Amino acid sequence: MGIFRDLIDTTRAILAGPQSAAEAPAPAAAPRPGPRVTVDAFARQLRAEFPDGVDAPTLWDRCEAVGLDMADVDRAIDEQTYAAERAAQVNPSQVDPAALTVVDLTGIDAVRMRVKGITFALHDNERARFGGTDYLLVREPGNAHDPHAIAVYGRGRRVGYVAASRAAALAPLLDSLEGDAFRVGGAVVTEGRTPRLWVDVPRVPALRAFARSR
Template structure:
């Protein structure tokens, strides 16, 4: 009888723990704030080399961000590595995850972000879908700032079998060689 009561108490405690962990509210309920950073090692493990397909970011993203098209830089020809977009759960409801994303994204620097001064937001055609991981943003932000565009067009992959969204980022070396927008560097004129 005592063993039965102990087993029942353990089962109730296990169920309560699972409900608590899954049902606890996120610290970042506000969609305008970035998510907590994932482990840098996990981000590096999720990259793989891909080539950029020709793609267009619809003009609705530019209009919503209030970015003039001549102030964007097209980084898609630089190729790069596939990287997971983080924080999508904080800005896109689970039920709409498969409706966002696409084969092109817009990177927008958020230097006034209160959680990360190097924050780089990722937009699809209609809305913010997440951020670059904190470790990647720290290495990309100085180069994006040097180029001087308001938005950066990059390739991506829409969700297929999972809820994960992927962006194709050019190598840092290619960004270092990329001319600045003020010096008449390549801008996107699609």
């Protein structure tokens, strides 16, 4: 029976003829390899290789080679460049509160205002560390941008400034007081992922009355 089975199979193969290319099953497509690096890591790599910026054709070819979307990588490059520029603008300044003559203004009437210029004084991840409920106001009469400038310090680190319009009215009154710094209250409010710093700025009539009583 085995000999007859082999003969039948051979006969069927001869009658069927060779299989055409159209009938032959298509080979399975090789799976596309996944990305070997993350978008952020690849963006950092390109920024290091092309400090003056990478042109679009090169960016396209490089993204194709690693299986990443060009738009995602381009967006990551922009975000990292912006973050680096922001970091370069930060100008940290510190004081030692123990070495200053501090006048306590926490007992007089005040209005809570947003601290200005935080992005030039702190990195985003430093806001919670140096913000709080206790601040020092320090006059900066030598400030090149505003001779009425009043800096705000938290835990010995400058966190920003009092708004210029309010500082112009307060500066002469603070200058009349015998003190290097002036203690006030404040708060840290978290909105989203970025804490916002608020400082209690003395009202002009209340500070004027306080100065006269000294």
